[in-house]
Amino acid sequence: MATNIAQKRARKAQRRKQVVAQKRRAEELEASLPARVRRAAALPIQGCLLTEALFEGGIGTLVLARGATPHHVALSSYLLDTFCLGIKDVTFEFVEGEYFQFYVNTMSAMSPMMSVDPGYARKLLRDLAAWSRSIGFAPHRDFATVERIFGDVSVDGIDAVFPFGRDGKPLYIPGPVIPELR
Secondary structure, three states, X not given: OHHHHHHHHHXXXXXXXXXXXXXXXXXXXXXXXXXXXXXXXXXXXXXXXXXXXXXXXXXXEEEEEEEEEOOEEEEEEEEEEOOOOEEEEEEEEEEXXXXXXXXXXXXXXXXXXXEOOHHHHHHHXXXXXXXXXXXXXXXXXXXXXXXXXXXXXXXXXXXXXXXXXXXXXOOOOOOOOOOOOO
C-alpha cells in the first residue's frame, strides 16, 4: 500500500513538472521576437520616417513606430545601404514615448528624416532586400521577422522605383574599422 501511494505521488510530481515546463515554453514563446512583433503589428501606426538623403549618400535609416498611446511605442528600425549591402541591421523594441522622441531627434540631428507613407517604406524594404540578394548580400537575419510589424500595410498602388547602387552599379564603401576592446 505504501508503494502505491509513493507511485501516485511520483506520477503527480511528474505531471506537475510537465505542466510547469509547458507553461515555461509558452511564456518563452510569448516573449520571443516573432510574438512581440505580431502583437505590435496590431497597434496603430505612430509614424514612419526615412533618412532624406538615403539615395544620395547611400546609407540611412527607416523607422516605423506603432503604439496605442504615444507613451508606449513599438519601435522598429532598419539600417539601409542602398549602394551595396542592402538591409544591414534591424532592431525592434518596445520603448517609452520620451525615448522614441529622443531617438528620432538624435537620428534627425545626424541626418534629417522625413515622414513617408508606410506602404512606400515597405516597398523600399522589400525591393532593397531583393536587389541586394541578387548581388549576393542577404538582409539582416531578423529582417523577415521584424518586417511583419508593417502588418496589413499594402504595397499595392505604390509605383515608386528606387535607384539602388551608384549609377546603377553596386558600390561598396567600407565603414570605419573599430578596434576590438579587450
